[in-house]
Amino acid sequence: MDEKTLLKIEFDRVLQMLGERCGSSLGKGIAGELTPMSQKHEIELGLKETTEAKDILRLNPAFTLGGIRDIGRIVERAALGGILEPEQFLSIADTCGAARKTKLFLLNLKENYPIILDLAKKLGIFKSLETAVGETVADDGSIIDxxxxxxxxxxxxxxxxxxxxxxxxxxxxxxxxxxxxxxxxxxxxxxxxxxxxxxxxxxxxxxxxxxxxxxxxxxxxxxxxxxxxxxxxxxxxxxxxxxxxxxxxxxxxQLVASFEAEILFTLEILGQLDFIFAKGRLSHSMDGGAPKINEHGIIRLKRARHPLIPKDVVPIDVDLGSNIDSMIITGPNTGGKTVTLKTIGLFTAMALSGLHVPADDGSDLSLFHNIFADIGDEQSIEQSLSTFSSHLVNIVRILKEVDEHTLVLFDELGAGTDPTEGAALAMAILEYLRGRKVKVVATTHYSELKVYAYNNPNIVNASVEFNVETLRPTYRLLMGIPGKSNAFEIARSLGLNEEILAQAGSFLTQDQVQVADLISNLELNQKISQQEKEEAAALRKELQVMKHRLEAQKIDLQNKEGEILRRAQEESLKILKKTKDDMDLLYNEFKSSLVAESQKFENQKLLQSKDKIKKMGEGLEYVVPEKRFAGQAPQKVELGQIIEIPKLNQKGQVLSLPNQAGEIIVQVGIMKITVKLEDIRTTEETEQKTGTTKVGRIRMEKISAISSELDLRGLLVEEALEKVDKYLDDAYVAGLKDVRIIHGKGTGALRDAVTLHLKKHRQVKNARLGEYNEGGNGVTVVSLNV
Known part of the structure; x- marks a missing residue:
């Protein structure tokens, strides 16, 4: 990259700002030697590491690489057999400590920063060396007793x-x-x-x-x-x-010397990290961002702000597509033409160096292999050269070195000589560069160049805006519009006689008048276009707000719809539950009515029989006693025992032992009912002898078919738990007290799921892992509530 150009566009001042944000001489050394790169992947890598550093600093503003010292020569001296001073050991310990803390901090970040984390992983840890120095040298440099x-x-x-x-x-x-x-x-x-x-x-x-x-x-x-x-x-x-x-x-x-290679490598990484975080700090201070890099000569800047101008700088927009060879910037003096020229060159150099540029998102800059600039007063007294001659010497040098990957910046091209000849020479230079596909940005006062640009579709006019009423430039860059000198308007505002102004106007040629009218029309059209653009932007913003409002309303309606559906579902479930409860109540009432009707019918039959017996036994001395059920109410019962319920004139099988109220659950046909001990009578019938109930038959079938162990190996957790439930129910009905569930050892996931499930199972009394002779951790032994 041309060093003279970098000085002219003040790239050195940006590097100075970068160096001021480094925390060590290592980082400052790298920053001072920074130059634009020529490989796209290197440039994009530099921009990405700047982005990562800026994001880390945004989330961790207090982070710093404090304590880093340039200890390279000290370590090399130790490696050559030299004896270091106590203060030098303190610098080594501080640097090793900074490396350790930096590595720990960066590797513990939750977000992913691949470039910086890759550097952090390379940092060495020298805890033993830190400890040795700490146990030898005090903070004041003295040797500890x-x-x-x-x-x-x-x-x-x-x-x-x-x-x-x-x-x-x-x-x-x-x-x-x-x-x-x-x-x-x-x-x-x-x-x-x-x-x-x-x-x-x-x-x-x-x-x-x-x-x-x-x-x-x-x-x-x-x-x-x-x-x-x-x-x-x-x-x-x-x-x-x-x-x-x-x-x-x-x-x-000698201990330091043994770590020479590792320390020097870590020192190099620390310098790179210090430099990278300095780039992040510079980007933050400039409110910068990473532009896109292309290889097609496209320069597109959105609200670009020159980094060396105070915060009230007026942003500019530049749009040079791949089909645009050159841009001609015109306008009054001190209007910002040179600043625009330098901004384009400086932004290009910064981006190619991996630095963010102070411009909005969506900015593009092209990869140029070289940048040349002819800016400022080139007059050389020593060489007896005029301003024009000095400029021309520089231009000749530039024309010899350009190619299709070059950006050239001309300030006041063709100035310093006869306007007619200067304009002709400027157009010839531009044509020469266009023929070699060189991207050119030039400033000028010549009207001929404005017309030249207007008549060439590959050249774009631009101008810096000037407020005639205030006689001050606005510094805004207007793309597509040539600028005017505004000499007549300035003179009129300052009170120059209208007669003189009219006389001056008569001296202008027809072409000059036409150009001036053309520029005025273009400016008017630009203002109208700009006004329409602003109105369209305002309308677009309003539509965007309306869109967001409608989207919010849509989401709100969806939420309300969901709430209504949820409430409807809840109401439906309540209605279903109430209906079920009502049906259960009706069923119980109907069942009770049937039992009562059945009992009433039985009683009627009994009374009728009694009447017949009474009639048949008239004249006998004794009366047939009322039928009674044999035996007394039992004090206790056993599960599966067959008992009688006199009140219901039914027999049933005991399903549960008495609770504290003296109540048991009895299976009577298809129903399970709760009765008190005092309302039942024992009978000589048993489930084994009669097998009269369905429950008895099921239990006998289970006892004869069920195994005392269940093998779950090879099953998924959900499938295994389903089998466990069915098996435990069958084992409970069969009256098994202890069973074994084989789940195997494996990863332990199935065993843990089975153990947790057994803790909640109603039939399980307790569960434990098997002993050595029972299968160990691959088997769970379960005791049931039978």
Whole structure:
């Protein structure tokens, strides 16, 4: 990419903004070397990683890669056998800790960010190295006493020696015979030796070695002979301490060296992550987005905002399709033509570098292999070149290097010379570039270029809008409309005589007047079109609101319909239940009536029989006693026992044992009824002997046919539970107390489902897994309530 062009479109200032958002020199180094890429997949990868970083920061605004240091040279020095300083170990530990925390944070994100997560997985974890540094070097860079046993012992001796020296010197200071010779009653240090301040005139009264004197010379700092040997011992201990610290640092440096490759690779990944998150922060600050990248020369920008202009920048819309070779931008000075030119070039460079651009969604930029720009004042005093000549030198250089994958930006093409010749030269340059399929955006004041663009379907006119009433540009870019210099309108607004303006108008050629009228008509049509566009947009927005309202009403109606259906269903179920209850009541009443009628009929027959017997037995001395049922009311009954119910003149089979109220359930024919013990009588009949009831026959059939175990292996859970229900009912009827359900071991899913189901079954008393000799965890032993 042409470096001069990148400077002219101020790409370097964007890189500066990017570097300011990096948290480390590693990221800043990558940001400073960023250049546009030439491969589409690389560009799209860069845009996607920017999008991922921006989204992570949006959800986690406090996230930072804090603590990263550029420790590459330090680690390499350790690998070469060098001994590192304590502060350097702290930088290594901080960086390793930052890598560990960053990896943990990114891998625990709930959302999926494939590019960044792939980088995070590559980060190394150096917990042992962090721990070793933490146990050796304190936060202030000093070596911890416990860094080694030997160092701990040496420092303990040093403290003891220091205490002995201080005690000795304190005794000298407190001694009245010595204190009178001192300048101050204190102990100080000079050159690692403990000394006391002695007045100059009393030098001979305190024997010892002079180590220093005050600036005035009035005080001498003397090491008394009494502590000379003690200071020597302390000096030897200091040397031992330094030697041991050297050994400790050497060992720790060797540990760092053993991780050289992993640390350097992790450092590279941290730099990339820092750079990527800086891109995300820049995008957020610019309210940027990822444009689509094409290879067809299409440039389509929606509400593009130059990133180096303050927030009140006026957004522009640019639409250059694949069938458009060039765009000619015209309009007054300071109207924003050059800004538009730079915006197109800068956005292209940013997108090709993997950076978001401050434009709305739906923006497209093309993959150009190079961008050339001729922008600004190119005058060169040193080379004795005029502005026109300097521009032309630059243009000649550009024309030699362009191809069909090039974007060229011209500011005031053909300016600086005779307007007629300059316009002709500009058109020739544009034709040359069109012939080589080069995409061109140029600004100009020449009316000839406006007509040239108007007469060529592959060239589009554009202009920056100017408000004649306020005499200020609006900075809006109007596609398809050439701009005017507005010299007459500005002069009229400033009060220039109309006679002069009319005279000036007469000097214009017919072609110039026609061009001016054409531009005026185009501007009028553009305003009408823009007004209609805005009205259509407002109508579309209104229709959209109405659509949303109708959709909401539709959903509300569907919800109400569902609620009505639900209520109707509930009412139907209530009616069905009430009808069933009423039918059950009628059935019970009918059944009771039948029993009563049957009893009444039996009683009538009995009375008739009694009357006959009475008549037949007239004259006899005794009366036939009323028929009674043999036996007394039983105190207890057994399941399956046949009993009599005198009140109903029926026999039945006991289905349940007495409850607390002394009631039992009896099967009488097809009905099950509840009676009290005092209302029944025992009979000599049993189910086994008579087999008179249907229940008895069913039970006998079950006993003879049912097995004491059920095999569920190979069945699905739903199918198995259905078989369990049927089997337990049959086992209960058959009177089996204990049964075995074989479900196998497998994954345990069937066993767990059977266990849970048995806990809720009405016939199950308890259930347990089988013992070793019963099949173990592959069998459940069930005890029934029989």
């Amino acid at each position: 416990s860094a080694s046993d030997k160092l701990y012992g040496i420092r303990r001796k040093i403290r003891t020696s220091q205490d002995r020296i201080k005690d000795k010197l304190d005794s000298l200071i407190r001694n009245p015979n010595t204190a009178k010779y001192l300048q101050d009653n204190l102990v100080t240090i000079r050159g690692d030796r403990y000394v006391i301040p002695v007045k100059q005139e009393n030098r001979t009264q305190v024997p010892g070695i002079v180590h220093d004197q005050s600036a005035s010379g009035a005080t001498l700092f003397i090491e008394p002979m009494a502590v000379l040997e003690l200071n020597n011992d302390l000096k030897r201990l200091r040397i031992e301490e330094n030697d041991e610290i050297t050994v400790i640092l050497k060992n720790l440096s």
